[in-house]
Amino acid sequence: MINILAIETSCDDTAVAVVREDYKVLSNCISSQLTHDKYGGVVPELASRLHIKNIMQVTDIALTKANLTLEEIDALAVSINPGLIGSLLVGVSFAKSLAYSLQKPLIAVNHMVGHIFAAKISNPNLQPPYLALIVSGGHTELVHFFSQREYKIIGRTRDDAAGEAFDKTAKLLNLGYPGGPIIDKLAQRGNPDFVSFPRALQRKDDFDFSFSGLKTAVRYYLNDHDDTFIQANLEDIVSSLQEAIVDSLVSKTIRYAKANRMETIIVVGGVSANSRLRGKMIREAEKIQKKASFPKLEYCMDNAAMIGAAAIEKHKSKEFANLDLNAFSKKGLRFV
Numbered sequence: 001m002i003n004i005l006a007i008e009t010s011c012d013d014t015a016v017a018v019v020r021e022d023y024k025v026l027s028n029c030i031s032s033q034l035t036h037d038k039y040g041g042v043v044p045e046l047a048s049r050l051h052i053k054n055i056m057q058v059t060d061i062a063l064t065k066a067n068l069t070l071e072e073i074d075a076l077a078v079s080i081n082p083g084l085i086g087s088l089l090v091g092v093s094f095a096k097s098l099a100y101s102l103q104k105p106l107i108a109v110n111h112m113v114g115h116i117f118a119a120k121i122s123n124p125n126l127q128p129p130y131l132a133l134i135v136s137g138g139h140t141e142l143v144h145f146f147s148q149r150e151y152k153i154i155g156r157t158r159d160d161a162a163g164e165a166f167d168k169t170a171k172l173l174n175l176g177y178p179g180g181p182i183i184d185k186l187a188q189r190g191n192p193d194f195v196s197f198p199r200a201l202q203r204k205d206d207f208d209f210s211f212s213g214l215k216t217a218v219r220y221y222l223n224d225h226d227d228t229f230i231q232a233n234l235e236d237i238v239s240s241l242q243e244a245i246v247d248s249l250v251s252k253t254i255r256y257a258k259a260n261r262m263e264t265i266i267v268v269g270g271v272s273a274n275s276r277l278r279g280k281m282i283r284e285a286e287k288i289q290k291k292a293s294f295p296k297l298e299y300c301m302d303n304a305a306m307i308g309a310a311a312i313e314k315h316k317s318k319e320f321a322n323l324d325l326n327a328f329s330k331k332g333l334r335f336v
């Protein structure tokens, strides 16, 4: 069976994985860059430098864990967009040099397509048509997939992405970066109805999202209450703001699935790790006899296994890249 070595360096994680043709993940290694925490966000130049420092070692570990040598790898896969251009270039240059020296095919993968294939790792039989909610640090898109490559974007965010909504509100509350996992954990002990934060764009025919109003509402709320009150009710406040984000995502997804008789919903991207989103989407989908599925937690956040999984199809159809392959930062879902 074909083994693909996949490389993902689009942001601040240096990730390398080995994925087999049947979607079995032989190894999935990630070196997360903790340096950025103190700046409250990713510093692009630091991220590129750390990728250069770490990528060889992470690759060695991924091969050792997969119990394979470089010569036993059949193809190289790499994410080429969207992302931080300096970071992407490290992965692309590294994958190109390996492909050249080993004389093995090179496969280019769009990072967002990678996120969708994360769902396929846990469920290899997953086939379109399905409705995909892609929620990450840079993207929020509701996409109707008719087939693997034919799709229509039903809705997208008009301002902040869902992940940004978590990260920016966490920053207002001085909770640390990235805010999503921190809010998720704190909110588990909180009351989601403690504060009624706004849910934007509620018209029935509007499938776009907007989270900047929520950020402003949280800012006003914090200005109106003193620190002692905020600290005493922190779990309830974060639970309420999480509920506003989750409600918008779930209600629009379920409404579209119901109106268009879509049987399968997949939720992917970093925010799909959110425990409230997972629970609520699954419950609401069951109520209308639909099935919502999520990648395993380890494949929700950026990882290289999802890039390898997306490359399997391309390997089958021999869609290989040349050595003049370049990275580019433009946002969006695209089958490169």
Ligand code: KG4
Binding pocket: 011, 135, 136, 137, 138, 139, 162, 163, 164, 166, 167, 178, 179, 180, 181, 184, 269, 270, 271, 272, 273, 274, 275, 300, 301, 302
């Ligand atoms: O997909 P991802 O790892 O990177 C991008 O492609 O952007 O997504 C990162 C985003 C961050 O905004 C992070 O706060 C959010 O995913 N995130 C979460 C959770 N885990 C990660 N948001 C809410 N709840 C979580 N458990």
Ligand code: ZN
Binding pocket: 111, 115, 136, 137, 269, 270, 301, 302
């Ligand atoms: Zn991502």
